[in-house]
Amino acid sequence: MSEISNEALGFILFGLILLSAFFSSSETGLMAINRVRLQHQAEEGAKPARRILALLERPDRLIGLILIGNNFVNILASAIATVLAVRIFGDAGVAIATGALTLVILIFAEVTPKTFAALHPEKIASPASLILTPLLKIAYPLVWTTNLLSNSLLRLLGINPETSTRDRLTKEELRTLMMQSGHRIPARRHGMLLSILDLERVQVDEIMVPRGEIVGLDLHDEVDELIDQLRSSQHTRLPVFLEDIEQLHGVLHARTALKLLDDPHLSEDEDVFKDRLKDLCEEAYFVPLSAPLHTQLYNFQKEKERMAMVVDEYGEIQGLVTIDDILEEIVGEFTTDHIQETSPDVHPQPDGTVIIDGSATVRDLNRALKWDLPTDGPRTLSGWVIEMLELIPENTLGLAYGAYRLEVLAIQDNRIRSIKAWRLDDPETPMAD
Numbered sequence: 001m002s003e004i005s006n007e008a009l010g011f012i013l014f015g016l017i018l019l020s021a022f023f024s025s026s027e028t029g030l031m032a033i034n035r036v037r038l039q040h041q042a043e044e045g046a047k048p049a050r051r052i053l054a055l056l057e058r059p060d061r062l063i064g065l066i067l068i069g070n071n072f073v074n075i076l077a078s079a080i081a082t083v084l085a086v087r088i089f090g091d092a093g094v095a096i097a098t099g100a101l102t103l104v105i106l107i108f109a110e111v112t113p114k115t116f117a118a119l120h121p122e123k124i125a126s127p128a129s130l131i132l133t134p135l136l137k138i139a140y141p142l143v144w145t146t147n148l149l150s151n152s153l154l155r156l157l158g159i160n161p162e163t164s165t166r167d168r169l170t171k172e173e174l175r176t177l178m179m180q181s182g183h184r185i186p187a188r189r190h191g192m193l194l195s196i197l198d199l200e201r202v203q204v205d206e207i208m209v210p211r212g213e214i215v216g217l218d219l220h221d222e223v224d225e226l227i228d229q230l231r232s233s234q235h236t237r238l239p240v241f242l243e244d245i246e247q248l249h250g251v252l253h254a255r256t257a258l259k260l261l262d263d264p265h266l267s268e269d270e271d272v273f274k275d276r277l278k279d280l281c282e283e284a285y286f287v288p289l290s291a292p293l294h295t296q297l298y299n300f301q302k303e304k305e306r307m308a309m310v311v312d313e314y315g316e317i318q319g320l321v322t323i324d325d326i327l328e329e330i331v332g333e334f335t336t337d338h339i340q341e342t343s344p345d346v347h348p349q350p351d352g353t354v355i356i357d358g359s360a361t362v363r364d365l366n367r368a369l370k371w372d373l374p375t376d377g378p379r380t381l382s383g384w385v386i387e388m389l390e391l392i393p394e395n396t397l398g399l400a401y402g403a404y405r406l407e408v409l410a411i412q413d414n415r416i417r418s419i420k421a422w423r424l425d426d427p428e429t430p431m432a433d
Contacts, residue, residue, distance in 0.1 A: 009084045016077040017109050023070035025113035026132060029124030030055065030062065032117065036177070048126040055129055055136070060151060064143045065136050074105060171197060195330045199294035204287060206363055206379055207329060208310045208319035213359065216241055217252060217277070223270045226277070230257045237307045237322075240281050245317050250281025251307060286311050289318060297326050349420075355409070358382030358416035369421075371404070382416040 004012075030052065041049035055062050081101040085093030117124040136143065154160075175197050178190065185193070216239035217226055230238075236254045241247050260276060287296060287308040300306065300323045310319040345360035346368050356365065360381050362373045378384045385399060385406065386392055392414050399406045403423050410417040 006084060006087060009080050013077055013080045013084065016073050016080070017104060019073045020070060020077065020105060020109035021113040022128070022131075023066050023073065024110050025117040025124050026128035027063065027066045027070075027117075028114040029117035029121040029128060031059075033121040033125045048129065051129045051133055052125050055132060060147050061136065061143055062132070064146045064150065065132060065139060068139065068142060068146060069135070074109075077101065077105070171200075191332075192330050199297065199326075199329065200292045202293045202329065202363070203289065204291045204293065204296055204310055204321050205289040205318065206361060206375070207293070207325045208321040209325075210319050210359060210380075211245060211317060214239060214245055214320050216245065218243060219249070219274055219277070223273050226273075227261065230254075230261060239284070239309070239320065240277065248284055248309065248317065249278055251284050252277065252281050256280045284309050287321065288313075293326050293329060296321070297323070300326070353420055353422040356381060356419045356421055358385075358418060373401070381419060385416055385419065 033052065035053075035056070038049050038053060042053055078097075078101055081097040082094055085097035085100075087093070089096050175194065178185075178193055178197070215233070215235060217229060219226075219240065219242045221229075233254070238252050238254075238257075239245065240249045240252050242249065257280070259280065260273065285303060285305045285308045287299065287310055289310055289312050291299075296308075300308070306324075307320065307322045309317050310321055312318050345357040345364065347355040349355060354369070358381055361379050362375055362377075362381060362384055363379075365371050365381060366373055366375070373384060378387050385408065388399060388401070389397075393408050393411060393416070395411075396408050399408070405422055405424060407420040408416055409420050
């Protein structure tokens, strides 16, 4: 080294510092890069993404290569800096070289390149992979030997470095990822994706049509009433029962009901008409109250069904759910009625308050009115108010919950039929947007 001029040593030292910065930034950039986006790019056919994923497949080898290169470059730079400083400053050059080189490497070869790589990993990882991929093949014997010793120590600690470290996102992590990337996705699609992830948190009994609100054909009614109901019904499937929904005979599809309406003479004989009605019914499909929506959606698809009767643990019918109800949890209400655009149970008033049906579910109200009522208790607003009061009100009364005020308007059969609500912070603004 004594034969090399100071200018040449200075040039070599400068190059070694650049190499040190390259190895430092490569390590941070490759470790910090978004692997989900990288995987997507690789599936789209991007060669840089595939090259980076190949390096990340065995991080122990990648880190071993980078650290071997970085340490070799830093040690060689230290030796050259010492020689250069001794030539210039004499014996004091050792201390000067140590202090100066430490500062230079820290600023220009560690902190600055690593910070840049952490902020812009894609700009570093792609060009770095072009150099590190062939370098790994050239230095593989040395890397393999280093990893052998290192991995042996890791195995003593119960860690297998050869196991793939590609993490599988959990549902909660995926939800967090969706929340963070929401500004890059149209609001409606963003809401739909989050709703899909939330399906398993919601049970059938939270979205079903309650037993008391089921619309069906009662065979106890007169023929003319049944025909009028068939002609005016907005539902494609109707439960058919005798006096009570527990005496369910089956489910009638609107298309098959046309066969009854097309025959004018069939309605002349009540018994024949009702017998024919029974014959056209399909067998009812039953599901439990506690079925999660994502499971029930799959079961609807598997069983080729679109409507189900919801039963409790004793087999008693508690409500009705359709595949449309589940889809509405994902995409929102299938309605173009401006008056009921927010919720059919929420009725805005001119004074800024809203009248709410007691049968409205807490989940629907939270979504329609931007409330935060607890959903782990009673399913309906009527049940929630009764639980809050710890009694069934006999007269109209008021209830305070945070900034909101609720006033019970009507009570019937031990159930709250309607409630008036408003908020104190802005009483002139309707609660339903």
